[in-house]
Amino acid sequence: MPDQAPHPVLQLKDLTRVHGSGATEVHALRGINLDVFPGELVAVMGPSGSGKSTLLTIAGGLDTPTSGQVIVENTDLTTADRKQIAALRRRSIGYVFQDYNLIPALTAAENVALPRELDGTSARKARTEAVAALREMDLDSLADRFPDEMSGGQQQRVAIARALVGDRRLVLADEPTGALDSETGESVLALLRSRCDAGAAGVLVTHEPRFAAWADRVVFLRDGAVVDQTLRSQADSLLTGQAAER
Amino acid sequence: MSIRHGLLALLESGPRYGSQLRTEFESRTGATWPLNVGQVYTTLNRLERDGMVVQDGEDDAGHALYVITDAGREELRNWFRSPVDRRSPPRDELAIKLAMAVGAPGIDIRDVIQSQRHHTVQAMQDYTRLKAQATDVSPDNRDDVAWLLVLEQLIFQTEAEARWLDHCEARLVRLSLMNTQKEKQRRKEQEGAADAAGDGTDGQIRPADPAPTGEKPSPASRVGLGRSRSR
Numbered sequence: 003m004p005d006q007a008p009h010p011v012l013q014l015k016d017l018t019r020v021h022g023s024g025a026t027e028v029h030a031l032r033g034i035n036l037d038v039f040p041g042e043l044v045a046v047m048g049p050s051g052s053g054k055s056t057l058l059t060i061a062g063g064l065d066t067p068t069s070g071q072v073i074v075e076n077t078d079l080t081t082a083d084r085k086q087i088a089a090l091r092r093r094s095i096g097y098v099f100q101d102y103n104l105i106p107a108l109t110a111a112e113n114v115a116l117p118r119e120l121d122g123t124s125a126r127k128a129r130t131e132a133v134a135a136l137r138e139m140d141l142d143s144l145a146d147r148f149p150d151e152m153s154g155g156q157q158q159r160v161a162i163a164r165a166l167v168g169d170r171r172l173v174l175a176d177e178p179t180g181a182l183d184s185e186t187g188e189s190v191l192a193l194l195r196s197r198c199d200a201g202a203a204g205v206l207v208t209h210e211p212r213f214a215a216w217a218d219r220v221v222f223l224r225d226g227a228v229v230d231q232t233l234r235s236q237a238d239s240l241l242t243g244q245a246a247e248r
Numbered sequence: 249m250s251i252r253h254g255l256l257a258l259l260e261s262g263p264r265y266g267s268q269l270r271t272e273f274e275s276r277t278g279a280t281w282p283l284n285v286g287q288v289y290t291t292l293n294r295l296e297r298d299g300m301v302v303q304d305g306e307d308d309a310g311h312a313l314y315v316i317t318d319a320g321r322e323e324l325r326n327w328f329r330s331p332v333d334r335r336s337p338p339r340d341e342l343a344i345k346l347a348m349a350v351g352a353p354g355i356d357i358r359d360v361i362q363s364q365r366h367h368t369v370q371a372m373q374d375y376t377r378l379k380a381q382a383t384d385v386s387p388d389n390r391d392d393v394a395w396l397l398v399l400e401q402l403i404f405q406t407e408a409e410a411r412w413l414d415h416c417e418a419r420l421v422r423l424s425l426m427n428t429q430k431e432k433q434r435r436k437e438q439e440g441a442a443d444a445a446g447d448g449t450d451g452q453i454r455p456a457d458p459a460p461t462g463e464k465p466s467p468a469s470r471v472g473l474g475r476s477r478s479r
């Protein structure tokens with residue numbers, strides 16, 4: 003939660019996205035407004051097809067809106083040039099895709115190191131950081147494996163390590179727990195939560211209420227629009243006074 | 249809820265006074281289900297009547313000390329051994345509310361679902377935060393471990409409810425789509441009958457239009473076809 007009105011890391015303003023045109027037109031987003039502040043983790047929930055992935059890809063500069071603005075760390079992605087967007091994506095934005103998207107020809111460590119190397123970090127330093135990020139996911143022993151030599155859940159965790167490596171200000175995760183068992187999924191959430199507690203802004207798309215519950219705010223999408231959102235209670239006592247004191 | 253067995257379980261570790269039992273019951277369950285002293289004594293009286301506990305002296309203030317009997321131990325073992333009955337579930341207010349909301353005039357059931365979902369998810373957010381605070385439990389502190397288990401039970405239970413609400417909504421969207429399609433077909437049939445006025449009744453049922461044209465596929469039309477999972 004923001005303390006002294008800091009500036010949002012991510013701002014979406016009147017965002018719309020129409021796929022296709024004419025008879026096949028799909029209004030995937032219809033006027034979304036959303037600010038995500040440093041230290042805040044926002045979960046986005048909604049039925050399949052409600053526009054969650056569309057929202058996230060636009061926030062990550064991977065897709066452009068039909069209208070509206072996307073501002074990441076004071077850069078408006080809708081007017082920035084490609085180079086600026088690419089730099090933001092390498093430096094500030096960590097992205098976990100719904101289908102984890104590792105590069106098959108690279109090992110786990112190389113996959114994780116890639117964004118850092120592209121950003122000019124020396125290969126050795128990038129490798130060290132990558133191994134550290136893998137260790138956080140309990141995956142350091144798999145550093146030299148290729149994606150097709152890992153289980154789905156392991157690939158997923160490598161993809162998460164890649165999104166968290168370096169100092170990302172904005173972490174966007176689309177169903178990052180999809181391929182994980184309940185306990186591992188929880189450890190991923192705990193990690194995401196701790197990144198946000200350390201000052202990053204996070205947006206998590208999920209179908210799982212139990213994972214969404216780690217967020218400070220849960221936003222509900224339906225047919226491309228925000229229909230509702232919850233904040234966690236301000237009050238500390240939820241069960242009884244005694245319970246909360248423990 | 250079995251206060252009875254809870255008290256027996258606590259008494260198995262040694263004789264206790266009523267007020268002690270109350271405190272221990274609450275600290276074991278994180279005060280999730282607070283007990284009042286009256287409930288504790290009523291329960292103890294019944295246990296005594298049934299031969300599960302006996303009194304063994306009292307303190308200076310006249311409070312009785314209770315001790316578990318062999319019959320009580322047997323009862324407790326049986327309790328741990330047998331599953332909790334889920335086949336005669338207690339009345340659930342939410343299920344009743346949704347059942348009543350189906351077709352209720354002036355009520356949009358999706359709003360009923362969303363307001364419950366809001367509440368349920370928020371409760372989960374709160375439980376999850378309590379849990380995050382509780383994870384530095386020491387594994388040999390019985391109360392800490394028990395509290396974590398109780399909290400996680402609350403999280404899983406609210407999760408089941410949230411998922412069920414998602415499911416209800418998806419199901420309702422699908423049913424209402426089926427309804428609109430039927431309605432459309434009915435109208436078409438009526439128009440057809442009007443065109444061919446005088447041709448009498450045929451009552452023939454035409455196959456449903458497989459792909460209604462000229463309609464934008466609403467995103468909601470994908471709802472209810474199961475979740476897309478990443479592998």
Ligand SMILES: Nc1ncnc2c1ncn2[C@@H]1O[C@H](COP(=O)(O)OP(=O)(O)OP(=O)(O)O)[C@@H](O)[C@H]1O
Nearest residue numbers: 021028030049050051052053054055056057467476
């Ligand atoms: N490239 C595209 N071309 C046409 N329509 C698209 C395209 N991408 C998405 N859509 C449509 O936009 C809507 C929103 O899709 P989106 O992928 O954002 O949904 P989602 O909420 O992420 O769903 P899920 O939970 O299934 O992942 C859907 O109706 C989808 O069919």
Ligand SMILES: [Mg+2]
Nearest residue numbers: 054055056100
């Ligand atoms: Mg999606």
